[in-house]
Amino acid sequence: MLFDPSFTDRAVDAGVGASWQPPVAAVAQHRPADCVLTLPDVCEEVPARASVKWRDDASLDAIVLEQFRHGPLRAEDVDAPVSPVDAFQQAFFAWVRRQLPAPLRFLSFRLELCDTKAVMDAIQHQYEHDDFKPRTPLHLGVKCTDEWVHEVGAFAEPLRRAHPLLRHTIFNIVDRVSGKTVLVRTPGWFLCEASCLHWEGNESATDDDAREWLEDVYGGDDDVIGRYLPSVLRPLLCPNEIRGPDKVEGRRVRSSVLSENELRQLRTASPGLVARVCDHLLVLKQLLRKAGKSDCLADGYDAQPIYSGCTFVLAHNERTSELLDDHMNNAFSAGESSEYSRFISFSDNRRAIRAQYAQWSLGLRMLHHLDHLMALVVDPT
Numbered sequence: 330m331l332f333d334p335s336f337t338d339r340a341v342d343a344g345v346g347a348s349w350q351p352p353v354a355a356v357a358q359h360r361p362a363d364c365v366l367t368l369p370d371v372c373e374e375v376p377a378r379a380s381v382k383w384r385d386d387a388s389l390d391a392i393v394l395e396q397f398r399h400g401p402l403r404a405e406d407v408d409a410p411v412s413p414v415d416a417f418q419q420a421f422f423a424w425v426r427r428q429l430p431a432p433l434r435f436l437s438f439r440l441e442l443c444d445t446k447a448v449m450d451a452i453q454h455q456y457e458h459d460d461f462k463p464r465t466p467l468h469l470g471v472k473c474t475d476e477w478v479h480e481v482g483a484f485a486e487p488l489r490r491a492h493p494l495l496r497h498t499i500f501n502i503v504d505r506v507s508g509k510t511v512l513v514r515t516p517g518w519f520l521c522e523a524s525c526l527h528w529e530g531n532e533s534a535t536d537d538d539a540r541e542w543l544e545d546v547y548g549g550d551d552d553v554i555g556r557y558l559p560s561v562l563r564p565l566l567c568p569n570e571i572r573g574p575d576k577v578e579g580r581r582v583r584s585s586v587l588s589e590n591e592l593r594q595l596r597t598a599s600p601g602l603v604a605r606v607c608d609h610l611l612v613l614k615q616l617l618r619k620a621g622k623s624d625c626l627a628d629g630y631d632a633q634p635i636y637s638g639c640t641f642v643l644a645h646n647e648r649t650s651e652l653l654d655d656h657m658n659n660a661f662s663a664g665e666s667s668e669y670s671r672f673i674s675f676s677d678n679r680r681a682i683r684a685q686y687a688q689w690s691l692g693l694r695m696l697h698h699l700d701h702l703m704a705l706v707v708d709p710t
Contacts, residue, residue: 482708625692629673635666
């Protein structure tokens with residue numbers, strides 16, 4: 330998707346397609362000529378052949394060269410390229426595979442290389458598409474083409490027995506990784522969605538707070554109002570053990586998230602599943618700390634994705650399904666969403682290029698370990 334498909338003669342640049350032909354028939358090739366056709370003499374200094382190159386493609390070639398000069402791309406990953414862009418594509422995705430040594434099984438995620446025209450095609454129906462301000466003509470498209478729903482389910486109890494805060498820690502770290510890579514819908518997302526729909530955006534609303542608002546929306550239908558009261562809906566979407574767990578007696582750490590030292594101790598004291606979960610949580614904590622304030626794969630233009638990387642909840646039930654279905658239906662009806670999460674412009678100077686690849690590497694490694702974490706805790710049933 331590097332080039333806008335509407336430009337049908339771009340193959341001329343690489344010399345791999347038919348050259349441009351006029352829309353009218355040749356003068357005397359297949360029919361009688363009305364008169365004798367003569368051609369003027371042409372000076373020998375005039376080239377017999379010419380190459381045509383689009384200006385946008387020339388600028389793409391320039392930025393591709395900068396990626397090879399200053400980025401981590403390897404020339405040995407390129408095999409018989411037909412153009413500079415083809416060489417870049419081969420080298421770039423070879424680099425991506427080194428950051429993601431195994432295919433992602435629980436996350437809907439892919440990367441695409443796009444020129445500016447391809448990005449504009451993808452976002453042309455969005456109300457805020459004018460906010461896309463490309464710094465360079467080459468962009469990285471972060472794409473989610475589907476949405477899978479995963480639940481902890483039966484594994485929730487073994488995790489709770491290992492430590493009362495382990496499940497809260499898992500969802501906290503997933504939320505933090507989501508903020509730097511691609512959206513993962515967790516219990517917090519469902520609670521936020523419900524509060525905006527039913528409680529005037531107040532996630533901590535009491536039944537009394539919400540009742541007046543619900544009565545305005547649903548009139549005097551007590552059955553419907555009772556269905557959306559916070560005391561009824563909130564535990565089904567985001568239980569207290571995930572949203573705000575009780576303090577563990579004797580624990581001095583103020584945060585409800587297990588520290589790295591606590592995770593190491595838990596890993597040592599726990600066999601099998603819990604130990605492997607702690608391993609991935611420790612790696613993700615280290616990657617998040619290394620990333621600091623950088624956005625990793627969440628930089629650039631927000632393309633209003635209709636899908637997330639996945640839905641990951643403690644238990645998938647009728648109420649989470651209802652909210653997810655309503656969200657998807659509204660997104661489809663509005664017609665502004667896309668399959669892309671972000672469009673990130675490639676940098677064009679040495680320092681920015683190196684920093685950008687370092688950010689992307691951290692984001693891809695986070696997704697790798699997040700996928701392995703889900704493989705451990707997602708109930709296969």
